[in-house]
Amino acid sequence: LVEREGKLGLGTAYVAGFRFALKNGYDFIFEMDADFSHDPREIPNFLNAIAESDLVIGSRYIKGVNVVNWPLSRLLLSYFANRYTSIVTGMPLKDSTGGFKCFRREVLEAINLEKVHSGGYSFQIEMNFKAWKKGFRVKEIPIIFIDRAVGKSKMSQEIIREAVWMVWKLKIRSLFGWLN
Helix, strand or coil, rough: CCCCCCCHHHHHCCCHHHHHHHHCCEEEECCCCCCCCCHHHHHHHHHHHHHHCCCCEECCCCCCEEEECCCHHHHHHHHHHHHHHHHHCCCCCCCCCCCCEEHHHHHHHHCCCCHCEEEEEEHHHHHHHHHHHHHCCCEEEECCCCCCCCCCCCHHHHHHHHHHHHHHHHHHHHHHCCCC
């Protein structure tokens, strides 16, 4: 468990965890929601898939829509945000915003974590895009996402704005060779 003082954002929390995992020699690094929206019983499926991949993403949309307990507005926002991301970036992913993943250490070593700029949910898009653009093998596997029973979503207008612009920033940086 990596503990940090204060709320510094989702992206910085993941980066701190990635650094810990790399420093301690882990070969496979998972990220998942701690509220059990992501079922830990799926981990063996990720380990099977990572055998022939570099990044495995648990996808809510690879086989239809597999989301439980989300209001329709949240589901539509997520679904269309993923379509938008795919169209703008060209990434061949159905779920670029999901947070249930397994990385090979080589992926995280190849991405300059100092240059990861996203703080909110767009962090997932940024990490996926950078891995994909570096030529790593990205695979989606189906999962069922069950929204938390307790607590509130941190989704906000600010997070949505960040994601809308981050997609374009990534695309433009990539076109000009400025992607780190």
